[in-house]
Amino acid sequence: MCEKSESEELSESFVEDVSPRRGFLKFLGLFSGIVAMLPASIAQAKKIALPLAKIKALAEVGGQKLLKVKGKEILFVRDSETSVSSLNPICTHKKCQVAFKPETGLLFCKCHKSAYDIKKGTVLDGPAPRPLQIYPTTLKNGKIIVDLPST
Numbered sequence: 001m002c003e004k005s006e007s008e009e010l011s012e013s014f015v016e017d018v019s020p021r022r023g024f025l026k027f028l029g030l031f032s033g034i035v036a037m038l039p040a041s042i043a044q045a046k047k048i049a050l051p052l053a054k055i056k057a058l059a060e061v062g063g064q065k066l067l068k069v070k071g072k073e074i075l076f077v078r079d080s081e082t083s084v085s086s087l088n089p090i091c092t093h094k095k096c097q098v099a100f101k102p103e104t105g106l107l108f109c110k111c112h113k114s115a116y117d118i119k120k121g122t123v124l125d126g127p128a129p130r131p132l133q134i135y136p137t138t139l140k141n142g143k144i145i146v147d148l149p150s151t
Helices: 006-037
Strands: 046-051 064-069 072-080 083-087 098-101 106-109 115-117 123-125 137-140 143-148
Touching: 046 064, 072 098, 072 143, 083 137, 083 143
Parallel strands: none
Antiparallel strands: 046 143, 064 072, 072 083, 098 106, 106 115, 115 123, 137 143
């Protein structure tokens, strides 16, 4: 019969203890890598609250106002009684400014007639190659709350 020496028992015990730690460290390394790869804009989004009462153009449905917020030009559109949309107002085709047409409920570029969906920014018509950047926006307690990615 062969008995294990104390050093062999310690070695086996040590290997068993290290293995879960090694798995945890691998998980931690993988998780850190994933977090590091996330776009900086997601990690550093900023919520900005604007008082609706001070932006008179947005008092009624169909109103729109171009504002500079934290260095970004943003087009705000009162698209319903309960919501405001906000987006980058620059057409992705030739960099002209878009405007909201309340009678159609769409955004249009005056230069080459590209049309965009107000909620998603998707291109519905025209030569524009990409959608407009939409900023998540809510209307709550008389305030427009917009999530802006930091630059």
